Amino acid sequence: MATFDTINRDLLFDKEGWCDRRETALHPIGHSQRIPLSFVFESGAEEPMEMVRPQFILFGDSITEQSFRPGGWGAALANTYSRKADVIVRGYGGYNTRWALFLLNHLFSPSCTAPPAAVTIFFGANDAALLGRTSERQYVPLEEYKENLRKIVKHLKECSATILVVLITPPPVDEEGRKEYARSVYGEKAMELPERTNDNTGAYARQCVELAKELHIPCIDLWSKMQETAQWQKKFLSDGLHLTEEGNAVVHKEVVRVLTDHHLRAEAMSYDFPHHSKINGDNPEKAFEPKS
Secondary structure (H helix, E strand, O other): OOEOOOOHHHEEEOOOOEEEEOOOOOOOOOOOEEEEOOEEOEOOOOOOEEOOOOEEEEEEOHHHHHHHOOOOHHHHHHHHOOOOOEEEEEEOOOOOHHHHHHHHHHHOOOOOOOOOOEEEEEOOOOOOOOOOOOOHHHOOOHHHHHHHHHHHHHHHHHHOOOOEEEEEOOOOOOHHHHHHHHHHHHHHHOOOOOOOOHHHHHHHHHHHHHHHHHHOOOEEOHHHHHOOOOOHHHHHEOOOOOEOHHHHHHHHHHHHHHHHHOOOOHHHOOOOOOOHHHOOOOOHHHHHOOOO
């Protein structure tokens, strides 16, 4: 017996909070049906089920973990999709792709019945740490980095083929900024050489872009994008690695662009429940009844 999905792949939304269910080979319904976006009905069920908002999961290192700070790209994304999608941060400061693999079954269960609509994968800044420098414990060889990303994408696609997986390259590195940061933390004990270089990080970024092409999934080449702007070192990076508010704005803009290009445009998505202007003060329940 056919049921409505909690994912919006087969639902055509309008701005009043209602959607048309379209017939597909996987979901034969015999005729189109119009239902409130906030509810999903099982065929034959007496009570409506609450519809789950689409989820966007942000998976990455500290640049993702910090994305819900004031001015962060994750917070901005949640604002862009307010009442339309849930933006969930799964950022782990200091993590590389090798360590991220241990999290996959905990964060993205293959048995999940309501997989996310989109997942951003934003690793590489720590993988690109140099051997013999302060952060060598985080170093992951270039080829392993690419294969680890491949494993993450594969796991997500095994959870659900419909997940939009978006790769994001590490940002560029301002080596002088990293040295200044090291001196502020370690004082005279700080190494003279930075623990990361922009050229080396660029090699990791290129592997990320190459993998996205191989897998036919979108990729945001942040490493290249940021360097198109003059004075990017101070404009976009707070300590030579992490993002300023302006740097966060670049990530937000690029993520929204990719989501929009893949049929997740915020303006085209309806609210999870009717807008207050659609609720009659004397007869509020009418706004929550399914329309025929």
